[in-house]
Every structure is written in C-alpha cells, then in structure tokens.
Amino acid sequence: MTQTVTRAPAPPIDRQPSAIRLGLSRAAFETKTFFRERDAVIFTFSFPIVLLLIFGSIFADELEGTGLNVSQLYVAGLIGSAAMTGFQNLGIGIAMDRDDGTLKRLLGTPLPRSSYFVGRALNTLFISFCQVVILLVIGVALFGLELPSEPSMWVTFVWVFVLGVFGSALLGVAVSSLPRSGKSASAVITMPFVVLQFISGVYIPVTQLPPWLVNIASVFPLKWMCQGFRSVFLGDAGATLELAKSYELDRVALVLGAWVVGGLVLCLTTFRWKSRRDG
C-alpha cells in the first residue's frame, strides 16, 4: 500500500466537562443505583443497627464510677464502625466494578480517573453519614445517649468522621485489588473487617484485650476512630476507661491523617484498573 499518511484535520477544540462536575455526577449516579439494590441497602444499614440493639440490650449495666452505661460505649464504637463502612463498601464495590466491566468501560471514555474516585468517595461519605445519623437517633431514643452540647465536641466529631471515612475509604480502595474476582470479594474483605472490629474496641472494650492484640489494632484506623468518637459521646467521665487514661486526640489525628496520606500512596501505587484475566 502506497498510501501517504495525513493527519485527520484537527477538530475544533472542545471544552471537556470539568472533573469535579463529573465526580458529582458519578456520585449521584452511584448513590441512585446503590439505593436501588435493596438487599445491599438493607444489609448495609441494618447491620450496625441490629448490633446496637443486641449489644445495647444485653449490656445495659452502668460502668463503674463513671455514670455512663455500656450501651453508650457501643453507640460510640458502632459509629466508628459505620464511619469505616467505606472500607467494606469500596473494597467489595470496586472489586465488583473491576470484574463486571464497569472500570474497563469507564477507562474507554474520557471520564477522568479522578472523577471516578471523587464519585466513590462522596457516595461513601453519604452512606456513612446516613448510618451515623440512624445510630445517633437510636442511641438517643433507646439507650439514653446524650448528644454533646459544646461546639468543640462537634468539631472533634467532624474531623474524626471525615479523616476516618477518607482513611478507611482509601484503605478499601487499596484492598479492592486483593480479591481474585468480584464473587470472592465479599468474603475476602468482610473477614478482616470483622476481625478489626473485634480488636479495635467496637464490641469489646480495648482494656479487656491482650496488649499484643491492641498493638495490632493500633496500626489500623478503626481503633483511633472509636477512641475519637468515645471522646465525643462519653466525655471526660469516660476518659478513665481508656488504656492511657486519656483519649489521646493528638494521636488519633496523627494516625488517621497518616492513613489518609498512606492510603493515597498505596492506592496510587497498587490500584489495578483491569481484572486479572485482562492482564
């Protein structure tokens, strides 16, 4: 063939839609379709609620000399757990997206990769926020939880929540590369999450755990998130129940901040857009 190569005439310069706007559009699309998958919605929202009802009803005793009861401890722990749902949601959700062709399809479009993550992150933030609100309502209505009145407590709540959600969401994005397929994702991701909940003070107070388990838990964000939420909902009276006899909020901020940065690095270096069979 003796054809000469000529470039196609340059098309008029088009304005690409902004990455932020597309991220918001992805978030709306993901959230809409998430709420249509009724079984997943029921599971996601009922799990912490059912646990709160069970634990809160079983352990209604007062904690020695603090004027607090055990169910309040569970509300704080389960809020930590709810803020970490992103780990599970994203770990499983992205593994499924990789398996069912979502990621490959998106990769073939001009959608910026960052918009996909913005959409996922906002979706996670929204779901976690809904869970926390439901837990707070049940805590106040049934278990005598008192919402803090000082604004400084709510400031603590917001930064623990935001850092915790993003740190665990990034960890979820990173672990989504571990399952070999979308089908195995649920089992692969749920197991470490449940273990983490048991060793991080969600169900069992950290003071009752052997030190080596606490050391393991201290590496991950959940222990610190629970500690931060206890500081908000149990107040100064509960500080004596902590291992360090204080909530160590500076360390909470440090570890959660490190997870946001470290999780981001981990995602950028290990994230796979393609499934294993796509090479």
Add this chain to the structure above:
Amino acid sequence: MSTERWTTGSTGRWCRASRTATTLEGMTTAVRVRGLTKRYGEVQAVGGIDLDISAGEVFAILGPNGAGKSTTVEIMEGYRTRDAGEVSVLGVDPGRPTREWRSRIGVVLQTANDVAEATVRETVRHFAGYYPRAKDPDEVIEQVGLTDKAGTRIRQLSGGQRRRVDVALGVIGSPELLFLDEPTTGFDPEARRQFWELIENMAHQGTTIVLTTHYLDEAEALADRVAVVSGGRIVAEGDPATLGGRATAKARVGWAEEGEHRSRETDTPTRTVLELATRFDGEVPELTVTRPSLEDVYLRLIENPS
C-alpha cells in the same frame, strides 16, 4: 469527509459501493499500524502487524480465538501496551491516551454486566455528560431501537437489548472512530439484521468502524475491507468479495440429470451454463453456480497461513 457512494442493492437494503481500489489513496488515515508486536510471557500474541484503515471505512478483523485480534484491537483502543511497533489512531499514539482523544473514539467491548440497576435512559444520559460533543440521548436510544425500553432497568433487558445499550454508550459521544468487539455474539438472526442496519447507518454518516467478528456473513455484509489474522500475523487483507482470489477461483456448476445430482468445477462457468441450457433446451434443472464462500476462503487461510 466521506467520499463514499451509496447504492441500493438488489435486496433493497443499503449496501456500500466498493471503492477500495480507487479511493484509498488521498484519503485521510484513521488508523496506521506498523510492525506491531506483543508478547505474553512465552506466547507471541502479535508478531508484526501492519494495518491502514482509512477515515470513513468499515474494517473487519477476522481470526480464530487466540489469533491476536483482540490484543491488536485493545492496543489500538489504548487498553494495552505494545512491545514494539508504531501505532497511530486518529493521529494519536494510543499508548498515551488523552481525554481529548478518548472523546473522539467510541469503544464497544465484549460482554459486560455493569450498570444493572440504572435505567437505559439514565445510563445513556449519564454517559453523555462525559463528552464535549455528546449526541442527544433520546435520539441515540431511538437509533438503537430501545425507545420502548428507555425506562427499564438494564438488569431486566435481554442479552441483545443489553448489547444495544453497549452500542448506545459507544456512540453517545459522536465518535469519529468506533471499535466494535464481536458485537452480535448471542443475537438472534432478526436482532443481528437490525444491528447491521444500525452499523450501516453509522458508516453512512461517515463514522470509521473497526469491527472484530466470528461471523463471516457479518464481515461480508458490513465491511469494505477485511483482514484475516492468524498466529499473530495478517494472512490476508482486502475486499471481502475478492479475498483470497474468491472472485476468480474455479466455480462449481451443479444441476440435476437422470435423477442424480451432477457438478463440474470450471474456470468458465458461463460457457458451461450455456452448454447445459442448449442440452436441456431451456431451463436447467436445479441449476447452481457457486464460488468459494468467504468462509471457505477463511478456513483455508487460517489452516495454511502461508
């Protein structure tokens, strides 16, 4: 940009006037590939492929599973890296895809099961937002024949209907070049015909189409040119009507005589038919004249690649 001539074929459907020999030169090139190679471990998937696809052309890549056609197409789509060779798609190296380039091409992949819970209209509208020059979502849904299903969740669609959603998402951004990877696998015959019409319409509007398929009738119906890939190389390339010397190969003339079927292979089928017509004094019983089908040529090519 399109210099094609269109004629209405004897069947009344649109068919493309052959122009490969006359107008290739001077046309703009949509895809140019030189010396492309790709190896997976021990396996040489692509072993030196050259390709030129002109703007406005419908080009089919045929080949058995594992021949390297999907790898070749995925390299052109920017999904895979190559080991060596030059590739230019719409003037851009797909090894370094940009957003601008992505918004000029459309990709319809093999089976996907995503976006199950969204409706057809929601999905097409959502994807339209990704592109600077998106088509009207309702028009695209109309074009792929899903207007009746626009409000249905994708989970509830049949396989053929799902595939049309894939095509709708592939074309929503008004691509200059559309890749279709085995688009009609699993279609019933009627759905395939409808799909072909859709592709013909798009080609008619000037979209360059690169298609891989296992169906030779599909390649013959749609493609201006085909390339047969076997063992990571192109073993034949050309107009499907003349591929592998089809048009000039020996013809087989068949007829019925004295209660049995007779046939003769000949270079001059017209003369044979005339002789038979004289012998039977008019109508020849059960007369057929056949040349090797594209399938015959294809099977020969992939068995003896040299």
